[in-house]
Amino acid sequence: MAGILDLDLVGARDALRAGDITSSELTAAYLARIEATKDLNAYITVTADRAMAMAEASDARLAKGEGGALEGLPIAVKDLFCTEGVLTTAASHILDGFKPTYESTVTAKLWDAGAVMLGKTNMDEFAMGSSNGSSYYGPAVNPWRAAQDAGTRLVPGGSSGGSAAAVSGRAALAATGTDTGGSIRQPASYTGIVGVKPSYGRCSRWGIVAFASSLDQAGPMARTVGDAAVMLSAMAGHDPRDSTSAPEAMPDLTAGLEQGVKGLRIGIPAEYKVDGMPSEIEAIWAQGIAWLRDAGAEIVDISLPHTRYALATYYILAPAEASSNLARYDGVRYGLRVDGDSLAEMYANTRGAGFGAEVQRRILIGTYVLSAGYYDAYYRKAQRVRTLIRRDFDEAFGQVDAILAPTAPSDAFAVGANEDDPVKMYLNDVFTVPASLAGLPGASVPAGLSARGLPLGLQVLGRMFDEPMVLRVARALEKAAAFTARPAMLEGV
Amino acid sequence: MSLDKATVASIATLARLRVPDDRLEPMVADLNAILGFVEQLEQVDTASVEPLASVTGHSLPQREDAVTDGGYPDRVTANAPDPAGSFYAVPKVVE
Numbered sequence: 001m002a003g004i005l006d007l008d009l010v011g012a013r014d015a016l017r018a019g020d021i022t023s024s025e026l027t028a029a030y031l032a033r034i035e036a037t038k039d040l041n042a043y044i045t046v047t048a049d050r051a052m053a054m055a056e057a058s059d060a061r062l063a064k065g066e067g068g069a070l071e072g073l074p075i076a077v078k079d080l081f082c083t084e085g086v087l088t089t090a091a092s093h094i095l096d097g098f099k100p101t102y103e104s105t106v107t108a109k110l111w112d113a114g115a116v117m118l119g120k121t122n123m124d125e126f127a128m129g130s131s132n133g134s135s136y137y138g139p140a141v142n143p144w145r146a147a148q149d150a151g152t153r154l155v156p157g158g159s160s161g162g163s164a165a166a167v168s169g170r171a172a173l174a175a176t177g178t179d180t181g182g183s184i185r186q187p188a189s190y191t192g193i194v195g196v197k198p199s200y201g202r203c204s205r206w207g208i209v210a211f212a213s214s215l216d217q218a219g220p221m222a223r224t225v226g227d228a229a230v231m232l233s234a235m236a237g238h239d240p241r242d243s244t245s246a247p248e249a250m251p252d253l254t255a256g257l258e259q260g261v262k263g264l265r266i267g268i269p270a271e272y273k274v275d276g277m278p279s280e281i282e283a284i285w286a287q288g289i290a291w292l293r294d295a296g297a298e299i300v301d302i303s304l305p306h307t308r309y310a311l312a313t314y315y316i317l318a319p320a321e322a323s324s325n326l327a328r329y330d331g332v333r334y335g336l337r338v339d340g341d342s343l344a345e346m347y348a349n350t351r352g353a354g355f356g357a358e359v360q361r362r363i364l365i366g367t368y369v370l371s372a373g374y375y376d377a378y379y380r381k382a383q384r385v386r387t388l389i390r391r392d393f394d395e396a397f398g399q400v401d402a403i404l405a406p407t408a409p410s411d412a413f414a415v416g417a418n419e420d421d422p423v424k425m426y427l428n429d430v431f432t433v434p435a436s437l438a439g440l441p442g443a444s445v446p447a448g449l450s451a452r453g454l455p456l457g458l459q460v461l462g463r464m465f466d467e468p469m470v471l472r473v474a475r476a477l478e479k480a481a482a483f484t485a486r487p488a489m490l491e492g493v
Numbered sequence: 494m495s496l497d498k499a500t501v502a503s504i505a506t507l508a509r510l511r512v513p514d515d516r517l518e519p520m521v522a523d524l525n526a527i528l529g530f531v532e533q534l535e536q537v538d539t540a541s542v543e544p545l546a547s548v549t550g551h552s553l554p555q556r557e558d559a560v561t562d563g564g565y566p567d568r569v570t571a572n573a574p575d576p577a578g579s580f581y582a583v584p585k586v587v588e
Contacts, residue, residue, distance in 0.1 A: 101568040201549045214546060243553050312531040323508065330509070332581050334572035343584050344509065352511030360510060361523055364501065367508040368524070378531070383544030385537050390545055422523055423530045439548025464549070 004029045005170045005493055009073055009227035012173060016062055016072045023062065023072030026173075027055035027116050030074045033493070034118065034171045040141045042156075042166040044079045045087045046119035054116040061114065069234050071114030076172035078163050079120035080127055081107045081218075082207040086117075090209045091135040092125045094354025095335040104207025105239045106176065106218050113234040118172055122162030125356045126326065127183055127211045130428035132161025133419055134358040142191055142412050143169035143487040147453035150488070154412040154454070157187030157428075163221045164191040170493055174222040174231050178208060180215045181314050182408075182432025185444040188221055189407035189457025192446040192485065194474070195221045196228045199465045200439035201246030203232075204239030212321035213244075215314075215436050225445065225475040229253040232467070251468050261476045262296030264469075267400035271307035272431060274409065281406050281456065284448050288404055288458040291480035292473070300400050304392040309385050310434040315426055316369050316382035317437070322359075323366025329354060361422060390438040397463045402473045406431050407457035411450040431459060441467045443474040446483040455485070495525050 004026060007015060015021045031048050051074060058072035082088050082100035089095045103111075111117070122140040124132055132140040132155055140161040142154040156165040160177030164187035167175050177184040179197035188195025196219045203218040210216065220231035233253050239245040268289060273282070293299050331337035331350030338353045340346035355363065369378035396403065409430055418425045435442045441464075444457040458477055462470035496504075501521050505512045512520055566579035575582045 098572050101571050199549075201551070214548070240554075240556075244547070244549065244551075246549055246551065306537070309534055309537055312534050315527060316531050316534070327509075331574060332583055333570075335574070337574035340584065343586050346584050347509040348506075348511040351509055352513070355510070360512070361520070361527070363508050363510060364504050364520070364524060365527055368496075368504050368528075371504070371507065380544055381534050381537075381539060382531075383546060384539035384542040385534055387542050387545040388537065388539070390548065421526075423526050426530070437548075 005033060008223045009174050010230060012073055023055040023058040023116060024052065026072065027051050027074045030118055030172065037169045037171045040143060040165045040169050040171065041138055042121055042140050042162040042169065042171055043119045044089055044091065044122050044137050047086055047117055051116050051118050058114055058116060068112060068114035069230060070110060072116060074116040074118050074173050075110065076118045076121045076163055076166045076175040077107055078123055078160050078176050078178060080123060080178050080209045081176060083107055083120065086120065088120065090126050091123045091137055092354065093136045093336060094329045098334045102207060105204035105241060106235050109234055109237065121166055121175060124159035124161065125359050127159040127178055127180055128358050128362055129158040130186060130425055131155040131418065132158040134356050136356060139415050140165045141415060143489050144191065144412060144454050145488060153415040155190065155415055157190035157412065159183040160187050160221060164188060164193060167193050167221050167223060168487065170490060174220060174227055176218060177221045178216055178218050179436065180212050180318060181436045182429045184219050184221060185432050185442055185459060186408045186428060188444040189455065190412040192455030192483065193221055193223055194225050194228045194443065194445055195219065196232055196443045197441060198232060198236060198467055199441045201244055202236045202250065204242040204245050206239055206241040210325040212318040213325060214321060215318060225471055225478050226257060229257060229471050246465065248465050253468055253471055256468050256472050257475045259472055260295055261292050261473055264297045264402065265300050265400040266292050266297045267300050267302035267396050267403040269302050269304045269307065269403060269405060271304050272405045274430060278410060280450050281409060284456045284458065285406050288447055288477060291477060292404065295476050295480060302396045302400060304396060304434065306385065306388045306392050307434055310389055310437055311426055311430055313382045313385045313389065313437060314433045316378050317386065319362040319366035320370050320379050323363045323370065326363055386437050389434055393438045393440060402469055403461040405459045407444040407459040411452060411454035411456055435461045440464055441470045443470050445474045445477045447477065447481045449485055496521060
């Protein structure tokens with residue numbers, strides 16, 4: 001069927017329910033598209049046989065008028081989610097050959113809702129990165145190219161770069177991502193799609209390879225806010241197997257989507273106007289403010305005074321937690337083993353060979369800031385500043401219903417750029433990290449194109465557990481932006 | 494505060510991470526750049542501020558101290574690089 005890949009998730013769901021298309025057709029079309037877009041390197045593993053079997057089972061249920069909220073819809077899974085019997089790598093050499101004997105809670109919920117698994121997507125190694133450049137499996141590539149420089153490959157952002165490239169390149173209807181400091185929102189901005197990081201605790205972390213446990217949160221990456229709402233509804237929910245999973249029930253995410261922003265108070269944080277911010281980022285932000293004002297929102301200037309300390313706080317806390325979490329990779333229980341003359345040598349050899357450069361940097365920083373004598377100066381200090389960052393947001397949300405900011409400080413950069421300077425790479429997270437530290441929900445919505453013809457996203461942040469408000473404001477932005485631009489590679493698709 | 498080569502080597506030992514000699518020098522530079530960046534936190538007055546470890550405000554749930562899972566050693570060791578029956582095998586520790 002011509003144009004079947006043009007259906008968004010809600011459109012495909014309705015077409016499946018109406019019997020206009022079958023999941024087998026839709027899934028086969030996506031598998032063919034994955035083949036055709038191999039150069040994006042969006043997938044580490046494609047599960048074609050499993051996808052077709054799941055699609056046939058969905059078709060049987062749909063034919064009987066049965067099926068879940070995502071019945072028959074083919075989606076991709078970031079290779080950080082454990083999938084039973086399917087290679088799960090976290091894009092790291094150290095997990096070579098790892099096939100979990102269990103399924104993550106989030107993916108189990110997606111399959112229970114009827115979704116079809118296309119495969120596992122590329123990412124930065126252990127989700128540590130903002131470009132997808134630290135993957136052991138090579139960089140995923142952005143489907144978009146700059147108008148005047150179509151020969152240069154661009155990054156899809158990171159760490160959920162493969163998921164973003166797949167959704168943007170029509171190689172998945174939607175995908176799961178995870179966001180620790182911006183890993184859903186920044187790639188969504190770079191690839192012109194919608195990405196939602198829910199409140200910490202909304203989606204179970206059980207079965208997700210751990211990076212920084214007090215920050216990690218799963219969320220949807222999709223073409224529209226409506227698609228993301230449907231997918232997040234299926235992913236979220238309390239899970240007794242994750243002790244940090246929130247007991248609060250997720251409110252209906254689709255009911256209020258079209259309510260608009262009339263009468264809402266939208267905060268504009270002064271501190272997000274950072275030094276050296278490109279004028280086009282400032283311009284798209286001003287455009288977003290104008291759209292919401294025109295739609296009836298009241299624009300309120302707010303202050304988040306500790307914003308400028310967020311990155312430094314994050315780059316202490318996240319490596320500290322990572323160094324603890326990654327202690328489990330020792331060559332004994334799963335993945336790579338590199339032999340040595342003693343047990344200690346075997347550990348060191350395995351970890352030295354199995355972890356890439358950025359992961360090693362973070363393990364060493366984390367080990368250092370947690371070591372005796374430095375714990376209070378670094379780790380405890382960062383935890384205290386985290387309190388101040390959260391307090392800033394709590395005070396702001398006393399005055400406003402949501403906050404509007406840019407998602408990222410630039411459009412997509414070239415594959416290989418920034419790789420030699422870790423601190424410069426970290427600056428990509430400047431607008432996403434504060435909400436991560438505070439645990440708040442956020443969404444990135446494509447808002448326009450840069451001078452180079454590349455997508456730019458705007459970010460909506462909300463109160464803890466107020467995803468309905470975030471999505472409602474995101475939907476209003478999406479409507480006003482009417483972002484219909486597509487990467488050139490989609491011509492004729 | 495800046496790290497020297499010997500300190501980085503000792504952190505690497507603590508982290509059970511073999512960093513070859515030729516990688517040590519660039520690693521020292523990278524780590525010092527990162528530490529230089531994060532040291533700006535010293536400017537923040539946190540004298541009367543409590544550390545934040547949990548953002549949700551929930552206290553950890555408790556449950557009965559009972560076995561709720563297990564009994565399948567084959568699944569547990571299925572991914573081991575060097576399994577020995579239902580055990581993990583490692584290089585000899587005791588001579």
